[in-house]
Amino acid sequence: EVQLLESGGGLVQPGGSLRLSCAASGFSFSTYAMSWVRQAPGKGLEWVSSISGNGVSTYYAGSVKGRFTTSRDNSKNTLYLQMNSLRAEDTAVYYCATQTRSAPPNWGQGTLVTVSS
Amino acid sequence: DIQMTQSPSSLSAFVGDRVTLTCRASQGISNYLAWFQQRPGKAPKSLIYDASSLQSGVPSKFSGSGSGTDFTLTISSLQPEDFATYYCQQYNSYPITFGQGTRLEIK
Numbered sequence: 001e002v003q004l005l006e007s008g009g010g011l012v013q014p015g016g017s018l019r020l021s022c023a024a025s026g027f028s029f030s031t032y033a034m035s036w037v038r039q040a041p042g043k044g045l046e047w048v049s050s051i052s053g054n055g056v057s058t059y060y061a062g063s064v065k066g067r068f069t070t071s072r073d074n075s076k077n078t079l080y081l082q083m084n085s086l087r088a089e090d091t092a093v094y095y096c097a098t099q100t101r102s103a104p105p106n107w108g109q110g111t112l113v114t115v116s117s
Numbered sequence: 118d119i120q121m122t123q124s125p126s127s128l129s130a131f132v133g134d135r136v137t138l139t140c141r142a143s144q145g146i147s148n149y150l151a152w153f154q155q156r157p158g159k160a161p162k163s164l165i166y167d168a169s170s171l172q173s174g175v176p177s178k179f180s181g182s183g184s185g186t187d188f189t190l191t192i193s194s195l196q197p198e199d200f201a202t203y204y205c206q207q208y209n210s211y212p213i214t215f216g217q218g219t220r221l222e223i224k
Contacts, residue, residue, distance in 0.1 A: 045204050045206070099213070101149060104172045105172075109160045
């Protein structure tokens, strides 16, 4: 069974940093591209970033480019999202998800990030 | 960026009804479209991927169709647990984009 478990969320002040992790199990992690998706309170879903299976290629939404960095450790079956220079508008539940064409997507349960002073 | 437009934004229906939700892409995305269901306070749940492939464990009352720019999600015989918000997502190219959602409510 595919499982994705996010962690690392919490309360951080504007301008601060946070690193999210997503522990994966139940599938061949290194063969899947992965994504981060967020949802601000009361809003819709917003794609944040994706990374290829081998970690070579990364993609970012314009709203986070230059502030967020996605990486992965395939030896630990773990995906990361390093978030710097956080703003109030980054407050959201952050989900990790598998993101590979012609393969069923799977999502974690999410971790809440609150940016507030 | 590819814009995804869902219609209607909200829909009221009776238990037992059959409904069709629509998602339109601003340019062709082949069949790289997914549908998600989200109940209040819960994580999104995948229903359909590659426009018409049913996610494992999802009942066959959910079906998807379309290719190119126009896509539909049909839900037959609505049950109380089906009343939720539904999102489409294109993953043909980056940036990946979502529709704004369709809220399905009980009439």
